[in-house]
Amino acid sequence: MSGQVRADFAILPRTPPDTSTVDVVATNCGDPVAVGLRPVHSDLMNDSGRGGHYYWCTRHHRVETDADVCPAKHVLGPYPSAADAENALQKVQERNEAWEAEDARWAGEGN
Template sequence: MSDSGPDGGYFWCLRHQRVESGADLCAAKYRLGPYNSKAEAEQALQRVSERNEEWKAEDARWTGEES
């Protein structure tokens, strides 16, 4: 049995703070994803935070502001 969601995967809904898939989807402006599994979608906000920190550090290196 595959863990991929119906019709393109699982999404994290920013509006309802839950995983959504299939016919149970909010508008695209409220979703992060698609993700291959429900577990990946549940970690969406953590991944966003980690990536933001990485990009912030890269920006600091680029501009010479790193400590």
């Protein structure tokens, strides 16, 4: 095992539970090497308080809401409005064209 480092990590909840920090214990072959508090972001990653979201379903070719959304592999979004979701494919096409033009510029094809 020469030249290899093994590190195990454990995240331990504080007692009583505290949503702002957790104890982090790192070990190297069982010996503690770092102990401390790390901040934890406990908010949801979406802004679920703003109401529903809209998605464009690439399988059904329609706008879907949080209530009837297909699996993530079939949708684009979320979008703040049904109109934004309905225009998702147009936005994808515009971005693809811009990226392709940028790639061509970088490759020296557009000079």
